[in-house]
Amino acid sequence: MKIEVNTHSKNMIRLAKEHPEVVVMSADLGTSCEIKEFHEVFPDRYFSMGIAEQNMCSWAAGMAREGFRPFLHTFSVFLYRRILDQLEMSVAYPNLPVVFVGFVPGITTPGGVTHQSTNDVGVLRTVPNLAIFDIGDATEIEGVLDLAYSYNGPVFIRMLRKEVPRFFPADEPIRFNHARILSEGTDITLLSSSVCTEEALRATAALREKGVSIRHLHVSTLKPFTDPQVVEACQKAKYGVVTIENGTVIGGLGSAVADVMAEHGIGKKLVKVGLQDTYAHGASKMYLLKKYKMDAMTLIGAVENLMGKSFEISEKDLEEIRFEDFSAV
Numbered sequence: 001m002k003i004e005v006n007t008h009s010k011n012m013i014r015l016a017k018e019h020p021e022v023v024v025m026s027a028d029l030g031t032s033c034e035i036k037e038f039h040e041v042f043p044d045r046y047f048s049m050g051i052a053e054q055n056m057c058s059w060a061a062g063m064a065r066e067g068f069r070p071f072l073h074t075f076s077v078f079l080y081r082r083i084l085d086q087l088e089m090s091v092a093y094p095n096l097p098v099v100f101v102g103f104v105p106g107i108t109t110p111g112g113v114t115h116q117s118t119n120d121v122g123v124l125r126t127v128p129n130l131a132i133f134d135i136g137d138a139t140e141i142e143g144v145l146d147l148a149y150s151y152n153g154p155v156f157i158r159m160l161r162k163e164v165p166r167f168f169p170a171d172e173p174i175r176f177n178h179a180r181i182l183s184e185g186t187d188i189t190l191l192s193s194s195v196c197t198e199e200a201l202r203a204t205a206a207l208r209e210k211g212v213s214i215r216h217l218h219v220s221t222l223k224p225f226t227d228p229q230v231v232e233a234c235q236k237a238k239y240g241v242v243t244i245e246n247g248t249v250i251g252g253l254g255s256a257v258a259d260v261m262a263e264h265g266i267g268k269k270l271v272k273v274g275l276q277d278t279y280a281h282g283a284s285k286m287y288l289l290k291k292y293k294m295d296a297m298t299l300i301g302a303v304e305n306l307m308g309k310s311f312e313i314s315e316k317d318l319e320e321i322r323f324e325d326f327s328a329v
Contacts (some may be wrong), residue, residue, distance in 0.1 A: 001324075002166045008101075008159060009034040012071065013041050015145045020150075021067055025060055025173040027053045027074035033103050034161055037075050041050040056082045060098045061090035069097055073111070076102025076117035076158055079271035088127055092154045095129045099148045105134070105158035106246030107275070107289065112282030117158075118275050122235065122251020124156055125223050132223040133174070134158045134246075134253075136197045138166040140220055143173030150177070158194060158246075159180060165198065168218075177221045179229050183211035188303055189237035191230065193219045193253050194246035195285065196294060203296040205321045207303060207308055210311040214303075233262050240269035240306040244299055271302040 003103045014021045020291060025047045030036050040044040046272065049056035053074060060070035079102040102117060119153045124132055131151050135158060142302045148155040168180060175286050180193070183204060192200035202312065204214050215233050232256070234241050241261065243254040254272030262269060273294060280288050289295040300313050 002138075002185070003163050004141075004166055004226040005163055006034055007138045007141040007164055009037045011142055011145050011162070012038050012084050015149065016042055017047060017091060018276065019069060019149065019256075022069045022071065023047065023063065023139065025049055025056050025070055025072045027051060027072075027078060028058055029074050029103075032075070033073040033101070034160075047298040053083045053085050054080050057098075058090050061086070061094070061096055064091070064096040064098050065094075069099070070226040071099045071145075071148075072102055073101050074103070075115055076105045076120055076218045077115055078102075079087075079156070080117065080120045084123070092127050092129045093226050095153050096151050098154055099145075100156045101159050102152075102157060102163050103159050105160075105293070107280050107294070108160070108285050110284060113279045115282075116280055118247045118280060119251065120156075121222055121245075121247055121253070122255065125251060125256070127154075130154045130223065131155060131160070131221070132156045134193045135160050135219055136194060136218055136220060137168055138164045138298060139168040142170070143146035143306075144220075144227075147174055147176055160195070163192055165200065171232070174220050177224055177227050179217040179219045179227050181229065182216040182218055183214055185209075186236055187213040187238050188215070188306060189233045189241045190214055190216045190244070191219055191233070191241070191253060191257055192216070192244045193222065196244040196289075197244050199289065199294070199296040200244055200299060202298040202318050202321050203303075204295070206317055207300060207311065208315045212303065212307070212311070219253060222253060222256065225260065230257065230260055231266070234266045234268060235254065237268055240271065240305070242271045242273060242302050244294065244297065246294070247275055248277065250277060269306060271306060273298055273302055
């Protein structure tokens with residue numbers, strides 16, 4: 001497994017070189033959101049708006065009406081919870097091409113509830129016109145800005161930063177409303193997103209050694225959610241469907257899958273792994289994943305419950321799985 005650094009920084013500069021109407025706005029978090037270098041390269045296209053996210057959003061709406069393509073940068077939680085009225089009325093309602101680049105999504109920050117965007121997907125899925133992308137690795141960081149630009153409407157990106165693993169081939173970029181099929185199988189269908197895909201890869205590797213046949217889809221477009229691959233995968237699951245996501249299970253990926261299953265009359269059991277109607281406290285990502293049962297062991301337990309079997313997989317077994325194995329996925 002290869003680790004990439006400052007991927008968004010390089011990609012934002014590359015996009016701006018290709019499109020002179022692209023501008024960047026920051027809510028006093030330029031370094032934390034990997035746009036310090038953008039400021040150095042394009043000082044006249046960088047706007048530091050201070051800790052005033054509502055004002056930043058209103059400015060972005062006005063600039064979008066004048067033909068600019070604003071990319072707003074701050075922590076994910078401040079781009080929906082703090083500015084929801086401006087986001088809806090100034091940007092989404094008139095369907096303007098403003099991109100909200102939200103960092104440290106879900107429980108990827110030790111900052112506690114004030115900095116954790118754990119219910120952003122559930123809230124923002126109700127906003128008309130808005131597309132939502134959830135990033136899983138460095139390859140998807142490299143492609144998501146082009147996807148957002150091409151959408152030509154309001155976009156919310158749950159972005160990763162700093163040291164980010166590359167699980168997916170660099171020549172297979174993120175696709176709009178199209179899941180990645182990471183493994184084929186008929187016993188269980190598994191859908192994962194964001195940093196939880198890494199946990200899902202660890203779990204599926206261990207389960208395959210026990211003879212479990214898993215169809216694993218990595219989902220990066222959370223809205224719209226009309227990918228026919230999801231319907232087909234859920235229909236083919238013998239024992240049931242499992243979702244795992246970096247946030248609350250209410251309104252997020254699990255709820256989107258439940259909607260699809262109900263709409264298509266898919267009578268299979270669904271288990272939603274994620275934050276269970278609670279707030280998380282501040283700690284490291286791996287500690288929080290385990291504490292709130294959003295990790296590989298929890299996922300294995302969900303599969304065991306669906307299949308009515310115990311595979312006797314331990315934490316030690318998972319530790320022996322080499323992440324280099326995922327590079328061929």
